[in-house]
Amino acid sequence: MHADDIARPPGAWTALRGSLARSRTAGTARPRPAAGRGRTGGPRGPRPPRGTLLGGLRTLHGRAKRAWDRPLTAYYLVLGGSLLIIVLGLVMVYSASQIKALQNGLPPSFFFRKQLLAAAIGAVLLLAAARMPVRLLRAFAYPALAGSLFLLCLVQVPGIGETINGNTNWIALGGPFQIQPSEFAKLALVLWGADLLARKQVKKLLTQWKHLLVPLVPVTFVLLGLIMLGGDMGTTVVLTAVLLGLLWIAGAPTRLFSGVFVVTALLAVLFIKTSANRMSRLACIGATDPGTNDQCWQAVHGIYALANGGWFGAGLGASVEKWGELPEPHTDFIFAITGEELGLAGTLSVLALFAALGYAGIRVAGRTEDPFVRYAAGGVTTWIMAQAVVNIGAVLGLLPIAGVPLPLFSYGGSALLPTMFAIGLLIAFARDEPGARAALAMRQPGVRWKTMRRRVKKRPSGER
Numbered sequence: 001m002h003a004d005d006i007a008r009p010p011g012a013w014t015a016l017r018g019s020l021a022r023s024r025t026a027g028t029a030r031p032r033p034a035a036g037r038g039r040t041g042g043p044r045g046p047r048p049p050r051g052t053l054l055g056g057l058r059t060l061h062g063r064a065k066r067a068w069d070r071p072l073t074a075y076y077l078v079l080g081g082s083l084l085i086i087v088l089g090l091v092m093v094y095s096a097s098q099i100k101a102l103q104n105g106l107p108p109s110f111f112f113r114k115q116l117l118a119a120a121i122g123a124v125l126l127l128a129a130a131r132m133p134v135r136l137l138r139a140f141a142y143p144a145l146a147g148s149l150f151l152l153c154l155v156q157v158p159g160i161g162e163t164i165n166g167n168t169n170w171i172a173l174g175g176p177f178q179i180q181p182s183e184f185a186k187l188a189l190v191l192w193g194a195d196l197l198a199r200k201q202v203k204k205l206l207t208q209w210k211h212l213l214v215p216l217v218p219v220t221f222v223l224l225g226l227i228m229l230g231g232d233m234g235t236t237v238v239l240t241a242v243l244l245g246l247l248w249i250a251g252a253p254t255r256l257f258s259g260v261f262v263v264t265a266l267l268a269v270l271f272i273k274t275s276a277n278r279m280s281r282l283a284c285i286g287a288t289d290p291g292t293n294d295q296c297w298q299a300v301h302g303i304y305a306l307a308n309g310g311w312f313g314a315g316l317g318a319s320v321e322k323w324g325e326l327p328e329p330h331t332d333f334i335f336a337i338t339g340e341e342l343g344l345a346g347t348l349s350v351l352a353l354f355a356a357l358g359y360a361g362i363r364v365a366g367r368t369e370d371p372f373v374r375y376a377a378g379g380v381t382t383w384i385m386a387q388a389v390v391n392i393g394a395v396l397g398l399l400p401i402a403g404v405p406l407p408l409f410s411y412g413g414s415a416l417l418p419t420m421f422a423i424g425l426l427i428a429f430a431r432d433e434p435g436a437r438a439a440l441a442m443r444q445p446g447v448r449w450k451t452m453r454r455r456v457k458k459r460p461s462g463e464r
Contacts, residue, residue, distance in 0.1 A: 029070030071435030074367075077360035078430050081353045082408060082423045086119060088350070089334075089409035095317050096337040097330035097411060100357040104168075111330055111411055114176070118413030122420030130431070135407065138198075138372060141191035143234070145219070148188040151181035152226040155426055161230070167403070171229040180414035182227045182235045186383050187418040189220060189239060193246045194375035201250070201371045209256055216246065219259060228271060233278060238387045240264050245382030249365065249375055276429040298333065301326045302395045305336040306347070313343030335395045338346025350409070351392075358385045364429045373429050380422040384408075 050250040067073070090112070097111035129137075162178060170178045193216055197206065207212040220243045223419060224236050244264075245270040247257055272278045284296035288303070305321040308314060319340045328335050339347045361381030365374050384407045389407040393399030405415045408423070429436040430436060 043294065043329045050144060055062050056243045057173055059138065070439070071433060072439050074360040074433075074438055075427065075430040077356045078364075078423065078426045081357040082420075085353050085357070086122075086417070086420075087397045088353075089406075090115060090119060091316070092338050092341075092409070093330050093411045095341060096319065096322050096334055098317075099322050099324070100330060103137075103324065111433065114413065115411050115416070118416045119420075121413075123452035125417060125421040126424035126427070129421045130427045132424075132428065134370065134372060137191065137376075138195045141188070141195040143187040144184075145192040148181060148185040149222070149226070152185060152223065155181055156226070156229055160324070165403070167231040169232045169235070176360065178414070179411075182230070183278075183412075183414045184236075184418050185223050185227070186239060186242065186375055187244055187422055188224060190379035190383060190422070192219075192378060193242070194379055196374050197246060197375050198248050198370075209253070212247070212250060212252055214258070217243065231275075232403065233271065234390060234404035237268075237390055238383060238404060240268075242379055242383050242384035245386075246375060246379055249378040261372070278400070281402075284397075286397050298327050299394075299397055299401060302333050302336040303397055306339040306395070309340040309343040309346075311343050312345050316341050332401065332410065333395055333406055335392055335406055335411045339417055344418055347355075354385070354388050357381075360430065361385075361426055364426060364433070367433055368429065373432070377426060377429050378425055384419065 093115045094109065094112040098108040101108050101110040131335070151171065155169060160171060161168045162172045163172055165177075169182050170180055172178050196216060199210050200206050220239065224239055225237070227236050244257070244261060247260060253258075271280060280295045284291070284299040287296040287299050290297045290300050301321055305319065305326060308320060314320075319329075321338050321340060324336055326333055326336060335347065335350070338350060342349075358381055361377055363375035365381065368374050368377070387404055388400050388405050390399060390404050391410070394401045405412050407419050408416065432439060
C-alpha cells in the first residue's frame with residue numbers, strides 16, 4: 001500500500017465510495033461538445049493561436065469593447081471631448097483673428113482675449129450646471145424662456161437692437177460687448193421643452209396629439225418669428241431642429257411628425273423666396289467660381305482654404321485666406337482656416353470630437369430613467385449636432401451659408417456661454433447614471449470598495 005493511502009483519513013474513503021456510487025446511478029457522463037461546435041451547439045471556427053495577428057486583433061477588439069461599455073464612458077467623452085474642442089477653438093481663434101484685428105486697428109490678440117474671457121465665464125457656468133440638481137434646473141426653465149422672449153422683443157425696439165451683417169439680432173452692452181438673445185433662446189427652449197414633455201409623460205398625456213403639440217409647437221413658432229424678424233435664418237434652422245428632436249424623442253407618430261416637418265419646410269421656402277440675399281446664398285451651393293458681383297466669394301474661398309491645406313496643412317498661423325480674402329475667418333468660416341493650417345488631419349480630428357460628443361449625448365439620453373433628463377440630453381445633443389452640421393456643411397459647399405458659428409469652436413461669447421452651460425448639463429446627466437455614480441464613488445479618496453454594496457473605510461497608517 002502506498003504511503004499516501006495509509007495517511008489518508010478513513011472518512012475520505014467513505015466520501016470517495018459515495019461519489020462513485022452517485023456517478024454510476026446518474027448514468028453516463030455529460031458528453032463534451034463536438035469538435036468545431038460551441039457550448040450552445042452552434043458552429044465555432046478554429047480559435048486562432050496566441051501570438052498571431054488575428055488573435056491580437058480579437059483581443060484588442062474585446063478590450064476596446066469592454067472599455068467602451070464602462071459606465072463612465074459617456075462622462076469622459078463629454079468632459080474630454082468638449083474641453084478639447086474649446087482649447088483647440090481658442091488656438092484657432094487666435095490664429096485666424098490676428099489679421100482681422102489688425103485691419104480694424106486693434107491689437108492682434110483682441111478677439112482672442114475676448115474669447116478667453118468668455119471661456120473663463122463659461123467654465124464657471126459649466127461647473128454650476130454640472131452641480132445643479134435637476135429640480136432646480138426644472139424651476140429655472142420657465143424664467144429662462146420668459147427672459148429669452150423679453151430679450152428677443154427688446155432687440156426689435158429701435159435704438160436698442162443692433163444690426164450686424166444685415167441681421168438685427170444683437171443688443172449692445174457698451175464698448176465692444178454685445179449680446180445675442182437668440183443664442184440663449186436655444187438653451188431656454190431645450191430646458192422648457194424638456195420640463196413640459198416630462199410633466200405630460202408622467203400624467204400619460206403624450207398619447208394625445210393636442211397635448212404633444214400644444215403649447216410646445218406654438219411657443220417655438222413665436223421664438224422663430226421673433227428671430228426671423230431680425231433676419232437670422234441660421235438660428236431658425238437650429239431651433240427647428242431642436243423642436244423636431246424633442247418631438248422625435250417624445251415618440252410623436254409619423255404622421256404628426258411629418259406634418260410639423262412639412263409646415264416648417266414650407267415656411268422656410270417662403271422666407272427664402274422673399275429674400276434676395278437668401279436666394280443668392282442658396283445659389284452658391286457647390287459653387288467653384290465667385291460668380292457675378294462676387295456673390296459666392298465667401299463660399300468659394302472657403303473651398304480654396306480647405307484645398308490649400310492638403311493632408312497636414314500649411315502650419316499653424318500660415319493661412320493665406322485669412323489675409324483679407326475670406327470674410328469672417330474667425331467666426332462662421334473658422335473650420336476653413338483650420339483645414340488650411342492643420343490640413344485634413346486637423347479637420348477630421350474636429351469631426352471626430354464632435355462625433356464622440358454626439359454619441360455620448362445619445363447614450364446619456366438612452367440610458368436614463370428620468371424623462372426630463374432624457375428630453376434635456378436629447379435636446380442639447382440635437383442643438384449642438386445640428387448647428388455643427390449647418391456650419392460645416394456651409395464651409396464644405398454642401399449647404400447654404402447660414403451664418404451660425406461652430407459650437408464651442410468659433411469666436412463669439414454669446415454662443416459660447418449657453419453652449420458651455422449645456423455641456424455642463426450633459427456632464428451632470430452622464431455622472432448621474434447609476435453605474436457611473438457607483439464607479440465615481442469607488443474613486444473617492446479614503447474609501448475602498450470590496451463589493452458593490454459595502455464600503456470599507458481605509459485605515460490610517462499606524463492603526464491596528
